[in-house]
Amino acid sequence: MATTYRICPRSGLQFDTDAEKLMRWNAVAGVLALLLGGIMALGVILTRWPAVHLLPADQFYLALTSHGINMLLFWIIFFEMAVLYFASSTLLHCRLATPKIAWAGFWLMAIGAIMTNVAIFQGESSVMFTSYVPMQAKPHFYLGLILFAVGALIGCFVFLGTLVVAKAEKTYEGSIPLVTFGALTAAIIAIFTIASGAVILIPTFLWSLGYIREIDTIMYRVVWWAMGHSSQQINVSAHVAIWYAGAAIVFGAKPMSEKVSRSAFLLYILFLQLASAHHLLSDPGVGSEWKVVNTSYFMYFAVLASMIHGMTIPGAIEQAQRAKGYNKGLFEWLRKAPWGNPAFSAVFLSLVGFGFLGGISGVMMGTEQLNLLIHNTIYVPGHFHATVVIGTTLAFMGLTYFLVPVLFKREVLFPGFAKLQPYLFGLSMYVVALVMMGAGTLGVSRRHWDMAFAGSGMAYEWPGAAYLMMGLTGIFGVIAIIGGAGWILQVVLSLLFGKKLDDGETRSTPIPLTLPPQTGGHAAHVATPGTMVLALVFLVSFILYYFVNWKYLSSLWGMA
Amino acid sequence: MADQEERVPVMQQVLDNPFLLLFLGITVPTVLYIVWGVMEVANIAVAR
Amino acid sequence: MSAISPPAERIWWKQPIDKLEFTWIAIAFVWSLVMFVMMVYWHVAGGQNLSNETYKTTKEMFAAKAQAVVDKYTVRAGTAAEKEFPVVAPPAGSDIYLIGRLWDWWPIYELEKGKTYKLHLSAMDYMHGFSLQPQNINIQVHPNYDHVVKITPNQSGTYSIVCNEYCGIGHHTMVGRIYVK
């Protein structure tokens, strides 16, 4: 069965028909998971909003388990599979290696996702997505996760296989594109992630069946987080790749330096996964040397890498804009950016929110001693809603606006709403993340049904400000859900009813990628002072916040 | 073109080799995080 | 070319780096080192470091040790608002044992300000989360491990221990207490 290739008339991209179909199905499966997770988010947020306190305790924990798993695992990883296929087959003008096996991977993921959801909704598996032992879920809860992971692993190998095919069949010259390199980083981290997941989930599954008597709780947390946190690092690599793609697609921006950006990805490959230790900083049993080396990504090398990406992407945009003549002052390039184009505004809000809210808070809480201040408080979900929601989810949403016409061949309905959507969803999520972090700074617990401690013999009374913050979490959480639901509705309706666009030419052989003719020397160099100013503002905020927390720590009870 | 003849620098060769990167990306965290961490947990003394 | 196409130059490793970009990398690198050194420095000079002293234990052994301290140093029976738990005032410097179980922290300790105690933490069933309020010190508590944390309360008052690791349907009722005189 020979594959065919379609040249998209709108983007000039070339799609292997098998790969294209896989991308569509993976993206749709991801959106379904997002829908389910979003409905659960409504239950969660309306319960944590003290004045509403909607669900009874058992349903709250069920909804929270489902929310965490569907959002963090199913939505993001399905979508990432689509990104991997896009970054390999499409960007390299190459056929997808072994499409049949890729489909097997997809179906394993789908069956696994359904199985785990069934287990959750049957009750008795409300163990949160972390499923810490010795709290036990039903066996099919773990089995579903294992199947999903195996399917995703297959997807990673198909991606690597496609890189091999492209090289062997010489569909491109020289090095792979930077975006593909970012996707490769994500795939490598994914392979480590999934292998760690197998090491811990398979014994846990056997334990739930009664074949293993006991699982050590510290060991579980060490190995589980090698999966749980590294899977977030897949997201980071993937959405950074998408930021680069967004800058390229919207502005035709060229990376400031291939060498710098790729080296930064190399630092991710080497060190990002060590950050799994962030979750064990307040645990007994692992020593300070281990904690310090791992939590700091060796020596903050992965933070260094993120700070590099955080500067080079806006820098590349600034260069492209200045080259177009938006040269006035420090910021004309930014003022004149296409703020009404959701593919741009989503990327920009994602980058800024990820850096300022997610990045700074993440480094603070990933500091060995400072972690004591916030471990298991709602600060933690505050932080990671800035990373996985503002960073990853918003970037994926922005990319989708680009993909609907290109990949699904439909016109986006309601373009007016599309202009607003990144702001509605993104900015309300900024507030949600901030107020959750605020409440967490005051001590409010995560995964906690009732901050008034109803029925407790010795209730503690949180300060009024904590209630205020949780109330704001509720209000802005609902707004964010509206923004997210609007996006789902818009995408689904566009896929169903949007104006059909023409397929473009279909061929039986791929057109190899050719490089544009080499112009002698380098293009005129453009400086990026505006980006540098933004970067310095970031750095100053970072330093201040970091040391404020040390000051706070130093006022606590002595501990040794 | 002249630069077609020039040898590709070692670092660029490393970055162009996905399987070498895969090897590094698995080995570093396995050794520093998992193996070291599991050994620490396995060596915790027993309370008397 | 842009980031979605292969680099235009066959050899991109030797391209010069933009001056501002390089400056930023240097600054970011220095800041990374500062943050790394801060953690190490705090181990030497800081007053709040989580202890690494941990032992494997059993639920029975840990419960027996806690019971022994309670038997020896209980000063009064708790009131109804204290769940009638024993209120225990061990001498400064001693080993004190706090049990986390579904859904209590047991017993209640009465400590002296400025004095140091060796607080042993362990759980009887699931994991629990020791969250001292309004201080906001948070420590993970595991079953079958005895985690020894030296604490020195620096302010008198009534402190609550909220459980902040999800431990089942009664998780939100799991609150304990420490008095500091």
Ligand code: HEM
């Ligand atoms: C759309 C609006 C969303 C709202 C209002 C929302 C709200 C919340 C809240 C309040 C919590 C904390 C509950 C608690 O610990 O008691 C939570 C937990 C969580 N959320 Fe969201 N969320 C949203 C979207 C997302 C998305 C898009 C993702 C992932 C991509 C996500 C991932 C998670 C995860 C992993 C948890 C942790 C669950 C756990 O502790 O087991 N959320 N969410």
Ligand SMILES: [Cu+2]
């Ligand atoms: Cu508890």
Ligand SMILES: [Cu+2]
């Ligand atoms: Cu609890």
